[in-house]
Amino acid sequence: MNYKLNFDVCVLLPTLNEEATIGKLIQEFKEEGFNNIVVIDGNSTDRTREIALSEGSEVILQEGKGKGQALQQAFQIIDNEYIIMADGDGTYLPSDIHNILSPLVEDEADHVIGNRFADYEKGAFTKLNLIGNRLINWLFGLAYGEWLSDILSGYRGFTKEAIKSFDLNKTGFEIESEITIESVKKDFRIVEVPITYLSRDSSAATKLNPLRDGFKIGATIYKLAKVHNPMFYFGIIGSIFLFCGVIAGFFVITEWLRGVTRELMTILTAILILSGFQFLIFGFISDLIVSLHKDTVRSVRKMIKEK
Ligand SMILES: Nc1nc2c(ncn2[C@@H]2O[C@H](COP(=O)(O)OP(=O)(O)O)[C@@H](O)[C@H]2O)c(=O)[nH]1
Ligand SMILES: [Mg+2]
Structure with a gap:
């Protein structure tokens, strides 16, 4: 046509x-x-x-x-x-x-x-x-x-x-x-x-x-994507931190099994893993806020249309 x-x-x-x-x-x-x-x-x-x-x-x-x-x-x-x-x-x-x-x-x-x-x-x-x-x-x-x-x-x-x-x-x-x-x-x-x-x-x-x-x-x-899908945005940062933390942790444990204690690396591992989780939790909370906000916007739009 x-x-x-x-x-x-x-x-x-x-x-x-x-x-x-x-x-x-x-x-x-x-x-x-x-x-x-x-x-x-x-x-x-x-x-x-x-x-x-x-x-x-x-x-x-x-x-x-x-x-x-x-x-x-x-x-x-x-x-x-x-x-x-x-x-x-x-x-x-x-x-x-x-x-x-x-x-x-x-x-x-x-x-x-x-x-x-x-x-x-x-x-x-x-x-x-x-x-x-x-x-x-x-x-x-x-x-x-x-x-x-x-x-x-x-x-x-x-x-x-x-x-x-x-x-x-x-x-x-x-x-x-x-x-x-x-x-x-x-x-x-x-x-x-x-x-x-x-x-x-x-x-x-x-x-x-x-x-x-x-x-x-x-x-x-x-x-x-930050304000649309924060779980994705912060999830990526969190996953990178967690991934680095796991690698560092793996190194710390293998060294410890050999009888060597790596204090600084242990601290770094803890910081990386904790920060990783923080980012993930931040992503979850932001996601919740965005979902609620979207619901509100939809309701407002519907109300305007029905008027
Ligand atoms: N007005 C304007 N047009 C541009 C500019 N840069 C590229 N274009 C036009 O945008 C279109 C797409 O660009 P093109 O170089 O073909 O990119 P490609 O298709 O991704 O390879 C073409 O018609 C270009 O002439 C610009 O700075 N200003
Ligand atoms: Mg082209």
């Missing part, structure tokens, strides 16, 4: 030096029936803005730096009922937009993620990309209890209500994680749909550094 002009849709494309692909991309979205296209450009030094304008899209110059800042700025300005975002690098198919839009307009989702792992071209992901993505999706599931296949996808759709309620602070490539976390925290319905993922045009390099950005994304998922 084709979902087009009857709905108030904005297609949002963040770009940074994508002159090789942006023109064709805009043309193809128009062929699919979507004429309201906004390019948010990160001060490209090539002809990206010029091409985007000549293809009839609206072009906004981003004020700060990073894909995250660009999206935050665009989300504030755009006021359409549905917002679909995609990369400007031609790795996503404009024809897949119907898959993304359909759960939104059918009122089955508030946030739709295009799952790139459903169908990807050979070479679209490096080995490191594949491992990194798998790890990050797993960490996300563990921390937020929502087991998704592709939380880092750049092809997504949102309702206006969802977009306007997001509290976003990340300026770089952590933005996709932050958006997904915000959706889970605010109880929005997330649906994943299959899409096709192509490899990048050989003349344009990715702006993502897999190790540096991968690490930043992992750290964001972990840190933002």
Whole structure:
């Protein structure tokens, strides 16, 4: 089914030096029936803005730096009922937009993620990309209890209500994680749909550094879990302390069996194990507080809705 002009849709494309692909991309979205296209450009030094304008899209110059800042700025300005975002690098198919839009307009989702792992071209992901993505999706599931296949996808759709309620602070490539976390925290319905993922045009390099950005994304998922799943947040710290304590304790006992008493190591072992338990208990208590708080928020929401 084709979902087009009857709905108030904005297609949002963040770009940074994508002159090789942006023109064709805009043309193809128009062929699919979507004429309201906004390019948010990160001060490209090539002809990206010029091409985007000549293809009839609206072009906004981003004020700060990073894909995250660009999206935050665009989300504030755009006021359409549905917002679909995609990369400007031609790795996503404009024809897949119907898959993304359909759960939104059918009122089955508030946030739709295009799952790139459903169908990807050979070479679209490096080995490191594949491992990194798998790890990050797993960490996300563990921390937020929502087991998704592709939380880092750049092809997504949102309702206006969802977009306007997001509290976003990340300026770089952590933005996709932050958006997904915000959706889970605010109880929005997330649906994943299959899409096709192509490899990048050989003349344009990715702006993502897999190790540096991968690490930043992992750290964001972990840190933002503090107020959502404190048992996970403090549990990890507690487990590390306990693990070190057990290793130190093992050493102390084997030495003691040989007739040598290691006083300092014994003290260290005790501190590590006690601190580990403290963190775990702190996690349990925080978890209780968060659960109670969530119940209260739900009741308040229900009351507001029923009014
Ligand atoms: N406006 C803006 N867009 C950016 C910035 N960095 C990357 N992008 C765009 O965001 C999209 C995703 O970046 P990309 O390098 O393809 O990351 P990858 O898909 O994870 O390899 C592309 O369309 C980039 O041109 C930025 O700092 N500002
Ligand atoms: Mg890309």
